[in-house]
Amino acid sequence: MHETYILYSESKDRYYVGSTSVGVIKRVERHNAGWSRSTKSGIPWLIKYVETFATKSEALARERHIKRQKSRRYIEELIHSDSNEWTEE
Template sequence: MYYVYILYSRTRNRYYVGYTHDIATRLSKHNAGATPSTRSGRPWELVYSESYTEKGAAMAREREIKNKKCRIYIEQLIAKG
């Protein structure tokens, strides 16, 4: 199983979109500072996720969300989620 996830940083008031096969481990890595692009936003909290059986589908959905480049779209996903 693969997941598209959205994290939120209260520190930076920002969202981060990614995909993984293990959300708990990935969130731990983000919060440990192992990912340079999210290091400054710690702590991150998981606010949304979607599951997919195929890696390609999860990657495509992550790209779709990121290509929207719209905070409103992300916040609508979270509200519906």
């Protein structure tokens, strides 16, 4: 299972788009532990959106597609859409 995800940092008021094959929870734990230079300053990160794919190439393609939009509005529409698989408990 491969996932494309969107995280949000309240302190930076910024979204981060990524993909993973280790599971979103584990990947976010790594982001929040400071493993990634590009997300270290935005800790803590909250999961806002997740899509699941059968292959790594599909997940990476979706990540690139979202990033190419260069649009906060597009990201926020995705987060609030019915296709959002992620629900915070």
